[in-house]
Amino acid sequence: MRHTHAEWAPGQDDHARALSARGQEEARRLGSWLKKSGHVPGHALVSDAKRTRQSFAALALTCGADEMADLYLAESTFLRAAIQATSQSDSLLLLAHNPGIAEVASTLVKTPPDHPAFYTYPPGATLVLDYDPQGGAAQLVDFTTPADLNP
Template identity: 40%
Template sequence: MKRLILMRHAKSDWSVGMPDHARPLNARGQKSAGSLGDWLRAQAVLPDQVLCSSSARTRETLDLLGLGDVPTRFEDRLYLAGPGTLLKSLQGASGETVLMLAHNPGIGEFANSVVERGPDHPKFAAYPTGATLVADFDAGGWSAIRMGTARCHAFIVPRELT
């Protein structure tokens, strides 16, 4: 079995007047990222590999999760990536439990496409900032995974944690 933690970055700060790729988190986003890390630990769902967009807000989200020293690949191709690119990146993963941190609309579309059936949650389709899906695949390796084959294990949005 392979486990995917699919997380959209926490809330970013639009007031800073920076280019999109360099935009940091706002105060709410910083608090949410910490809460999401606490939730992952409480659920005993911790990654042994991270695939992360190279943007400032995904890097900051990852740092504030407080996961410790997890092998991480920062990938430019995950910045504003669509579902196909996200799938290709994931198919190259090597961990048993992989955290993928990226952006909407691609990550929300990917979440909706990768599961057999989405969770019964009013926010799943919109995949708001900080949305986190934990999904399981019956596969021996990431290269074998396909869209529509994951089982939803859990789904959370930061507003439920703060």
């Protein structure tokens, strides 16, 4: 999952950017979608940037989470290694940033979703996979963006 919409101002520290009101609402809707769809993770790996921590909090999930500084603007190879190194749960949420999160999504899925936003991976884009850590590839289960969900 990519974090939801964040505030932006010239000269602002990127790591400290907060979610906008829109981003808060998007994360709440995504959390509801995850629960209703049966995609509730057992554990989460979350970038320690303010906007990713706030996105995770607004999802209102009950799983534990590890906040990781190394996930902030991480490249796809690092994100993939973080996924493979995690043995916390059978179901994992990775909450990070573009371009790394979009790149790891496209390298993991065998058959990409037929969704126009998959390759742009907008804020809040959420890919659900059935992942085989031994084989390194995954089957598509679901993909959504906040724009797909009713307010």
